Amino acid sequence: MITIRTLISRLCLVACATPAVAQEGAIETSTPLFGAPVASPEPPVTALESIPLPQFLVDGGPVIWAISALSIITLAIILWKTWGLARAGAWRKGHARDAVAAYERGERAMAEQILAQGGGPRSTVVRAAVTGRATKPDALAREDTLRVARNELAEAATGLRALELIATIAPLLGLLGTVLGMIAAFQALQDSGARADPGQLAGGIWEALLTTAAGMAVAIPASAALTWFEAVIDRMRRDIEDAVTRIFVARPPEEAADLTRAAE
Numbered sequence: 001m002i003t004i005r006t007l008i009s010r011l012c013l014v015a016c017a018t019p020a021v022a023q024e025g026a027i028e029t030s031t032p033l034f035g036a037p038v039a040s041p042e043p044p045v046t047a048l049e050s051i052p053l054p055q056f057l058v059d060g061g062p063v064i065w066a067i068s069a070l071s072i073i074t075l076a077i078i079l080w081k082t083w084g085l086a087r088a089g090a091w092r093k094g095h096a097r098d099a100v101a102a103y104e105r106g107e108r109a110m111a112e113q114i115l116a117q118g119g120g121p122r123s124t125v126v127r128a129a130v131t132g133r134a135t136k137p138d139a140l141a142r143e144d145t146l147r148v149a150r151n152e153l154a155e156a157a158t159g160l161r162a163l164e165l166i167a168t169i170a171p172l173l174g175l176l177g178t179v180l181g182m183i184a185a186f187q188a189l190q191d192s193g194a195r196a197d198p199g200q201l202a203g204g205i206w207e208a209l210l211t212t213a214a215g216m217a218v219a220i221p222a223s224a225a226l227t228w229f230e231a232v233i234d235r236m237r238r239d240i241e242d243a244v245t246r247i248f249v250a251r252p253p254e255e256a257a258d259l260t261r262a263a264e
Helices: 004-024 055-060 062-088 094-104 108-117 121-135 138-156 160-195 198-249 253-263
Strands: none
Touching: 062 138, 062 160, 062 198, 094 108, 094 121, 094 198, 108 121, 121 138, 121 198, 138 198, 160 198
16 A cells, blocks of 8 residues: 555656656757758859860960960851852853853854853853953953953952961960960979979970960861862962963854864
């Protein structure tokens, strides 16, 4: 039988144990809920910073930017000249050849009709030669034909000076960037004193040589394209000289037609 004294002692024990249980079951507020500190929000990235740039543009400095601009200009000139020569008929010489053959047979009307259907520098110069020989003395006709030929060839050569300039200055710009980079690398080596790091010097040297490689990479295609365009224009010049010479040494159309009828 439980006495009053025993009941009071048990209640005291329960009252003393309750704060300890509550303290053990409490959640520490200083500890994060998921075991990791809450990260502060990062600042938003702008549109310009989100655009990735090739590392060589960053390492090369202003000189590499200039060489990159020259590369874009070189590509634009090559595409523009190729399209312009193709549109002008630089690789089409069938009409001029057929017109010269018809003129040598004495068929001037047929030659003029063939030239009217064709275009390009060859047909334009041959048309001037045929028309000039029919309407002017040979000396004046030759001078007028020469003037037309010079204008057509000069028009075909437009833009080649720019390619020649780029092929010349692109390696020089690369060499300039290399020299400036080497100067900066050795200045950094001097500033480091006894604590000089060979790796730092090597990094500065290869970054400096990067501009030379970029300049040569631009100059080589520009020089190759320039040589090809000059070869195309030289071929046009030879074809024009041959066609004009054949027209002026040929018999007049009336005499050629009489000889053809006599032969028949």
